Amino acid sequence: MDNQLHPKKVRGFCSFRYGLAVLLHFCNVVIAAQRVCLNLTMVAMVNRTDPQDLTNTSAKTEMDYVKNPVYNWSPDIQGIIFSSIFYGILAIQIPVGYLSGIYSIKKMVGSALFLSSVLSLFIPRAAQVGKTLIIVCRVAQGMAQGTVSTAQHEMWIKWAPPLERGRLTSICLSGFMLAPFIVLLVSGFICDLLGWPMVFYIFGAYGCVLCLIWFVLVYDDPKDHPCISVNEKEYIISSLAQQASSSRQSLPIKAMLKSLPLWAISLNGFAFLWTNTLLVTYTPTFINTKLHVDIKQNGLLSGLPYLFACICGLLAGQMSDYFLSRNIFNILTIRKLFTTLGLISPVIFSMCLLYLSFNFYSTVIFLTLANATTSFCLGGGLINALDIAPRYYGFLKAVTSVIGMIGGISCSTVTGLILSQDPEFSWHKIFFLMAGINVTSITFYLIFAKGEIQEWATERQNTRL
Known part of the structure; x- marks a missing residue:
């Protein structure tokens, strides 16, 4: 690693490889936010007071229940709902890790991001139907998010020069750490002002917008990108020249x-x-x-x-x-x-x-x-x-x-x-x-x-x- 080729570096954070890292950062922010937001909204979703509180509905207007529906889910059911997304993530890891070396990363990540976002939009309606459907949605959402978080690493085989792997991967992976901060900061206010379903709608819509941007801007290989500069393309390809073939x-x-x-x-x-x-x-x-x-x-x-x-x-x-x-x-x-x-x-x-x-x-x-x-x-x-x-x-x-x-x-x-x-x-x-x-x-x-x-x-x- 110490004696690798050192072609002329294309500097500046306006380069496409850094743009890809930033876009992946925000993709990771949104899928982590879609995952974590339930931890906070559950407080508003579940009747946590007296079990007989449902007989006391006169104090609450019909509009209150439309805005913030309340469900009688026991603590063990809540635990299953919380953990269900992780079983989806766990189940999909190795299959995606293998397939990511065969199929288009652009299509895998983009499609999975879209699926996770659509399922986020569907969570409030699934909760109305019942706990079984919301568990199924969370498992499927976990599989979609596991696809995004695993397949994206394959992208850096062709896009990350060896001397920039640390900063490029840290930029995109830091999104997983920033998301909980954002969720904890804003979700409480959204629940109070707009109702807890809006938390899922907002993060779901955000994911759909990012998905559109992803399909427009991202390419699997820098040599195929129509907008990347010739200098940056040559820099990336020459930087990876001594790396083992990706076949x-x-x-x-x-x-x-x-x-x-x-x-x-x-x-x-x-x-x-x-x-x-x-x-x-x-x-x-x-x-x-x-x-x-x-x-x-x-x-x-x-x-x-x-x-x-x-x-x-x-x-x-x-x-x-x-x-x-x-x-x-x-x-x-x-x-x-x-x-x-x-x-x-x-x-x-x-x-x-x-x-x-x-x-x-x-x-x-x-x-x-x-x-x-x-x-x-x-x-x-x-x-x-x-x-x-x-x-x-x-x-x-x-x-x-x-x-x-x-x-x-x-x-x-x-x-x-x-x-x-x-x-x-x-x-x-x-x-x-x-x-x-x-x-x-x-x-x-x-x-x-x-x-x-x-x-x-x-x-x-x-x-x-």
């Missing part, structure tokens, strides 16, 4: 299973999703337990870390590419550095939460830093598969995402059990468990991670399934 071959499954660098990336993904899920899902619970603030303050404080996480993610991408372009560090050192920052920093700040946070401000600062610093992984192990096997990046990203999601689902289950069984020392157990997983993962990664294309991912590889 599809049979997946070398046995070699992949024996690859310790790939296992290091997978374990890193598991630890990242465990940490991210813990901090994202249980931040409101922690704030409520430790700070005892009202729901509005809780929403603001819970959303604040997402903004800083987005900033840290963008910073990681810029810094990783700066170090590489200036030959300050080689690619392997850069990946190890940002992976270490992304997994160890949350551990440090979580320990500070337990032992050094003595007032409101210190708690908020340490909690925000613990959440935000996980984003440094965007410049590390989360894109390392593009370094070691660009030919199979889409498939490998899907596989590592599945392993990561297993970590996220396991984290939610285990954390819930700990909180219910040991209220007094639960947070100590939760954060020390996270620390053990992260330290184990980073140790394995530092020992076995690689930065160069692996032998099984080269042009001459003929291994069959």
Whole structure:
């Protein structure tokens, strides 16, 4: 990686490759917003007062119920509705990872974005029909969103020069971190002013508009784009000249299973999703337990870390590419550095939460830093598969995402059990468990991670399934 061709760089954020990254950023914002907004609207959708409250309807006008319909869904049904979208995402990952190396990424991402947006528009009507239909809609929406989040990585095989992979991928992936901040910031106001169905209508319409822009502006390969400048096209193509050909071959499954660098990336993904899920899902619970603030303050404080996480993610991408372009560090050192920052920093700040946070401000600062610093992984192990096997990046990203999601689902289950069984020392157990997983993962990664294309991912590889 250190001795790659260095053609004349086409500078400026007005280039098409940066435009593609920004467009993907907003696509990720909208699909994440469509996913997360239900977490907040559920408060307005469900009758959370006395179960006999439906007999007291005289206090509410017919217009109130048209604007904000209320349903009697039990907590276990709500949990199924919340989790259903993740089962759709999980189920589609590996099939999409394989197919993304065969079919048009433009069509796959655009069609899936449109489907997710249409389903978002349909959610309020599905809720009126019944809980079964809304669960089916959320599973289908998860499959559509899983297609967008997985297939988009294949785009960078042809569009991202090696010296710009960190910043381009961090720009688009930071959309997943910015979305919850936006949702927490605006959805409450939309529910109060326009009714909770408008949250789904607004984000659904936004997705449909983005879908139209996507189909007009995006092409799978820079050499086919009618508007890209000749200089930028030559720069991208020449930058990728020494990279293995992107022609599809049979997946070398046995070699992949024996690859310790790939296992290091997978374990890193598991630890990242465990940490991210813990901090994202249980931040409101922690704030409520430790700070005892009202729901509005809780929403603001819970959303604040997402903004800083987005900033840290963008910073990681810029810094990783700066170090590489200036030959300050080689690619392997850069990946190890940002992976270490992304997994160890949350551990440090979580320990500070337990032992050094003595007032409101210190708690908020340490909690925000613990959440935000996980984003440094965007410049590390989360894109390392593009370094070691660009030919199979889409498939490998899907596989590592599945392993990561297993970590996220396991984290939610285990954390819930700990909180219910040991209220007094639960947070100590939760954060020390996270620390053990992260330290184990980073140790394995530092020992076995690689930065160069692996032998099984080269042009001459003929291994069959």
